[in-house]
Amino acid sequence: MRSAHKSLARGQNRAGYLFLLPWLIGFFCLTLLPMLGSLYLSMTKFNLLSPPKWIGLNNFVQIFTSDHTFVNSLVLTFKYVLLSVPLRLAFALLVAMALNKGLRGLGIYRTVYYIPSLLGGSVAIAIVWRQIFDGDGLVNHFLGWFGIRGPSWIAHPDYILYTIITLAIWQFGSAMVIFLAGIKQIPADLYEASEVDGAGQVRQFIKITLPMLTPVIFFNLVMGIINSFQAFTPAYVIGDGRGGPLDATMFYTLYLYLKGFSFFDMGYAAALAWIMLVIIGVFTAMIFVTSKYWVFYGDGNDGR
Incomplete structure (x- = not known):
């Protein structure tokens, strides 16, 4: 047996x-x-044309000691992540709350709002975005109706980053769909009980909706941070493909690409890639560690 x-x-x-x-x-x-x-x-000198030559940690030493472009690109990427991720999640949650009001044709609205998430990372959409925010683009034509002469949003180093961030916010569809699914899972009894106690919509949102959505916020936050650190296409297409104007679009991934495929320093690019992997891993680990203090799963267990 x-x-x-x-x-x-x-x-x-x-x-x-x-x-x-x-x-x-x-x-x-x-x-x-x-x-x-x-x-x-990452520990070699490799130009794609000759065999890799072992140099140990020299690439990493050069990156951390004498590469000013690395520092600037990292700061720019951090700024992009810290601005785009919270704004995109906030906008996605706002739209999800609006769509949860029992609108007719809800499926159509969800599809329309989700489409930018499918197309937002494509080269074609980045080109369209570049045309919209150009000096003679749709945005400046709209401002012209009110007598405002707008700048070329993609040619000025003070504005182009926010143009790219606006594109990132426009890609809120996937997070919105997940938020909407999470909102529909919140028991209606909680809202009914709070209404009996005299709670208004703002108090219900703060005390019920947000705590019950923390697992969804946690998921969207992790995925948003990972994807934003890897943003490449908008910076490459909306900018000039080499980090301009004045390195205002020199995202970390773009710098990595230029090192590997424009300057043929593939060993150096591999070292940059591993540094980015560690950075994303650290940020993700920090969110997981801190989740036990703010993620509520509704079954008596916190994020632990």
């Missing part, structure tokens, strides 16, 4: 590993091995 159970268990294990095999092959061949190769290249 025991041998029969053991053979059955082994057969089930083999079946399980067989179903996992495509994922395991993809993980080792397309994720783990390229990561290890990138780690090796």
